[in-house]
Amino acid sequence: MGIITDNLDLWSSTLLGTLVLFVAGGLLALVLGTLVGAMRVSPIPVARAVGTFYVNTIRNTPLTLVFFAFAFALPPLLGLRLTGDVSLTLAICALGIYTATYVAETIRSGINTVPVGQAEAARALGLTFGQVMTLVVLPQAFRSVIPPMMSVFIALLKNTTVAAGFSVVNLGSIRSYLSERGENQFVAILWVMVVFVVLVLLLSWAQRALENRWKVAR
Amino acid sequence: MRSRTRLAGAIAGLAVAALALTGCNSGSPGDPSDGAGDASDAPLWEVASDVQLEGSPTFDAMTKRGKVVIGVKNDQPGLGYEDAASGERSGFDIDIARWIAASLGFDEDQIEYQTIPSANREQAIVNGDIDYYVGTYSITDKRKEQIDFAGPYLITGQGLLVAADNKDINGPDDLAGKIVCSVTGSTPLQRIRDEYNPGDTVEYDTYSQCVDQLVQGSVDAITTDEAILAGYVAQQPDELKIAGEPFSEERYGVGIAKGDSELQAHINELFTDGGDVWQALFDEHLAPAGIKGEQPAVD
Numbered sequence: 044m045g046i047i048t049d050n051l052d053l054w055s056s057t058l059l060g061t062l063v064l065f066v067a068g069g070l071l072a073l074v075l076g077t078l079v080g081a082m083r084v085s086p087i088p089v090a091r092a093v094g095t096f097y098v099n100t101i102r103n104t105p106l107t108l109v110f111f112a113f114a115f116a117l118p119p120l121l122g123l124r125l126t127g128d129v130s131l132t133l134a135i136c137a138l139g140i141y142t143a144t145y146v147a148e149t150i151r152s153g154i155n156t157v158p159v160g161q162a163e164a165a166r167a168l169g170l171t172f173g174q175v176m177t178l179v180v181l182p183q184a185f186r187s188v189i190p191p192m193m194s195v196f197i198a199l200l201k202n203t204t205v206a207a208g209f210s211v212v213n214l215g216s217i218r219s220y221l222s223e224r225g226e227n228q229f230v231a232i233l234w235v236m237v238v239f240v241v242l243v244l245l246l247s248w249a250q251r252a253l254e255n256r257w258k259v260a261r
Numbered sequence: 262m263r264s265r266t267r268l269a270g271a272i273a274g275l276a277v278a279a280l281a282l283t284g285c286n287s288g289s290p291g292d293p294s295d296g297a298g299d300a301s302d303a304p305l306w307e308v309a310s311d312v313q314l315e316g317s318p319t320f321d322a323m324t325k326r327g328k329v330v331i332g333v334k335n336d337q338p339g340l341g342y343e344d345a346a347s348g349e350r351s352g353f354d355i356d357i358a359r360w361i362a363a364s365l366g367f368d369e370d371q372i373e374y375q376t377i378p379s380a381n382r383e384q385a386i387v388n389g390d391i392d393y394y395v396g397t398y399s400i401t402d403k404r405k406e407q408i409d410f411a412g413p414y415l416i417t418g419q420g421l422l423v424a425a426d427n428k429d430i431n432g433p434d435d436l437a438g439k440i441v442c443s444v445t446g447s448t449p450l451q452r453i454r455d456e457y458n459p460g461d462t463v464e465y466d467t468y469s470q471c472v473d474q475l476v477q478g479s480v481d482a483i484t485t486d487e488a489i490l491a492g493y494v495a496q497q498p499d500e501l502k503i504a505g506e507p508f509s510e511e512r513y514g515v516g517i518a519k520g521d522s523e524l525q526a527h528i529n530e531l532f533t534d535g536g537d538v539w540q541a542l543f544d545e546h547l548a549p550a551g552i553k554g555e556q557p558a559v560d
Contacts, residue, residue, distance in 0.1 A: 115470070119477040125440055126461040207445065210463040219380040219446030225403025228384045 046226050053220050060213035064203040069196055071139025076146025081176050083151050102144035106205050113137040114209040130210040145195045153184030186257045193250040197243050305538050312366040317523035319392050329367045331358045332377040332385055332394035336469050339492030339546050341396045350374055353546035358395040364531045383407045386516050394516035410514030411528035416557045418507025419449045420487035425502045430482055432505035433457045439481035442471035449485045476500055486511050491550035529559040
């Protein structure tokens with residue numbers, strides 16, 4: 044326990060870092076992923092092609108490489124100075140853009156659960172593609188994909204630790220700090236694990252709550 | 262159509278990967294010193310035979326295994342460096358490690374190196390994954406709670422590495438508004454944050470990543486022990502230089518298992534008696550990079 048109480052400053056700042064990465068990256072992934080998911084089923088061929096290209100390139104690239112591209116290739120291209128804020132923004136973008144591909148595919152699978160007749164009926168009533176998606180298809184699609192979507196976000200939560208190697212303080216980097224303070228790292232890692240288990244349990248609980256609340260009446 | 266988009270996706274993915282990899286590797290063209298301190302010309306040391314180290318569990322484990330496992334660094338030119346292409350290791354720390362192995366009766370081909378990053382060093386020694394560690398390992402009281410040190414074998418101090426054309430930074434007091442880079446969680450960076458007033462600090466896993474960012478102009482300075490920085494200057498003398506004088510004292514020791522006083526005494530004796538070997542290694546690896554120093558007395 045001493046490893047926590049003696050280093051409360053570290054634990055709080057790293058936990059905060061993880062939560063910021065998770066929330067900001069998650070929001071970005073959700074918005075971008077929904078857009079891309081919609082693009083992949085849209086009637087416009089260009090939108091479909093762009094969506095497919097995006098998913099197939101980013102999802103096929105290891106997250107660490109995506110981070111490398113953001114942390115090492117982008118700053119010189121854009122002439123960025125690597126302050127702490129810039130590093131954090133780059134990390135959030137890397138996480139968000141990477142996770143968005145999974146969100147997009149999850150949403151697409153949800154869209155596929157909505158019988159095509161509903162979309163056709165909505166079109167027959169004169170709704171535009173945007174209206175069909177936002178009013179008819181997506182509300183049902185979101186409900187049916189809560190479990191896999193939560194898995195995507197749980198993966199995102201754990202993926203935030205990759206940012207530790209790219210100048211963003213989070214639970215993944217606490218080990219280096221604690222080692223420098225002479226703490227036993229094995230104990231540190233065990234505690235990091237405990238924190239993650241608790242965080243993921245919270246997410247699972249949120250998943251159950253959402254499932255109950257948004258249950259599709261059948 | 263389908264297979265074509267997939268192919269396009271793969272190509273773009275590769276491009277991103279290549280970009281990322283060049284980003285990470287460009288800082289390590291061939292090593293300046295090619296590990297000559299070993300037995301190639303006149304050997305500096307002989308491999309000892311019939312070594313007895315009564316009551317040293319580490320030595321017993323080595324003998325039983327028939328080889329010695331040494332923890333080292335692989336990304337610090339001049340100190341502990343591994344050539345990515347040939348896999349050959351070189352540097353001052355590496356030769357110190359070889360020297361110790363020879364004194365324990367282990368030949369070159371009975372040495373197994375393990376690259377261990379800074380944060381994992383104590384754990385690797387505590388777990389017994391390595392027999393001893395030689396790699397810019399500063400002796401601190403905190404670390405002594407978990408492990409023991411032999412030596413010190415080198416004394417250096419915290420310095421600043423800047424671009425060769427940088428005239429603003431001449432010491433830690435000139436860091437206002439500047440971005441300083443070092444490895445994650447490192448004490449030198451902590452000291453800069455606490456005692457000086459940098460514009461901002463960034464942290465990567467390895468120094469070479471910091472060097473990349475410095476050469477690209479994304480950060481202004483890198484801080485860590487001068488001996489480590491000097492190796493990068495030797496590698497890219499046209500682009501990098503050391504700014505100002507060292508402003509702390511770091512004493513490098515050999516990390517060994519806690520309580521193994523036999524091994525500790527053996528290594529200390531080796532250092533104390535081996536002044537000319539030490540000098541030869543220093544002259545070969547560190548003096549060309551502009552580091553001045555003399556052999557410290559062991560604790």
